[in-house]
Amino acid sequence: MRYLEEYRDPDVAAGLLREIRRVVRSPWVIMEVCGGQTHSIVRYGIDRMLPEEIELVHGPGCPVCVTALETIDRAHAIAARPDVIFTSFGDMLRVPGSHGDLLSLRGRGADVRVVYSPLDAVGIARQNPDKNVVFLGIGFETTAPANAMALVQARRLRVANFSMLLSHVLVPPSIAAILQTRGNRVQAFLGPGHVCAVVGTREYEAIAARYGVPIVITGFEPVDLLEGILMAVRQLEAGRAEVENQYARTVTREGNTIAREIIAAVFEVTDRKWRGIGAIPKSGYKISYEFRDHDADRLFAVEEIATEEPAACISGMVLRGLKKPCDCPAFGKTCTPRTPLGATMVSAEGACAAYYQYGRSVPEEAAE
């Protein structure tokens, strides 16, 4: 096995679809949490193969999409400084802030660089001791170990000119927030496979019990997703609300204990504002006091920033599963990947970008 191609096997997928059709009795709304899952679902048309009783809605699990506008504007102010080399992941640098995206600052002489890993940014700092190298560290729990490792490595190698502007978000509080939203329709979740590879599945057990909602930790290939949907439907039809693990080849209940220890040593849980959703208590990480010498938020004084979101953008509703991208009047017209109004149209994991990329410009009924 190569643990990838097999999970696109059409015969196995067809078998799972038949089993889903056999099991389902009532209408159910299931949310896939991760942007990577959304892309796979839209790319392979999984949502359109399912029996009409099952509706998939797309979740908030696109880290670039939910990074607060204030953070991007703060990054903008830091990146514009002549003494700074500013680094982050490519998607993050293309997200529009109040004054354009971070890559656009290059045209005004700023040194803004795309890196593959935060550890690469530490390397850039070592090669440029006369500059302050700042990494914009965003992401869910999946990215947290690498960002934490970069800070540990900067301290260990005494790279004093490396700092991180951190805007981490956490999945479980966002699931709880969705379940508490007035008008919530989500009855089960396909949980985040890669996030749980790091942190394990324990935290989800409390959510499943408290809200009476099935959570199936699920992978990213078509067979993974169909099996996750089948497991969720079986629970819904049986009236069960448990955490089940479809992605057991990668995810254990405990997660990666070394990664969790590194995260705990470097970060602290904090309240966080999510773009399009708002503030969620205890839904993010901040850099701990012990690593304050590498905390860009402390090192660079940035004036209070007033932000403004485009009024036409409904990404907040999309991220909470209340709307689909093609419900937006701007979708595919004034808002495209070339001219994005919101982050969900920019990121490779954004639901709007997925709908645009795979030709979902109109709802299915209208397309038929």
Place this chain on the structure above:
Amino acid sequence: MTALSERDGLPYASVRFGGVTRDVCLACQPDVVPGDFVLVHVGLAIAKIDRAQAETAWRVLEQLGQTAEVVGSPGEESEP
């Protein structure tokens, strides 16, 4: 995953992603060996694929596909 190495005090390995090979930090997966499959995120290996678990689970799925072929009615076929 292929060759192991060390960089700035951290363990690294070469990892093939389809046709592309990248150096990946093993600080959070120090026990993996060449030939293992790992899950990599932004340059860090965050999980090792449990091959025994994957193969057991796959046999169940394969059987479901084959069984469904037999019991499913013609025209039901739908491929991803």
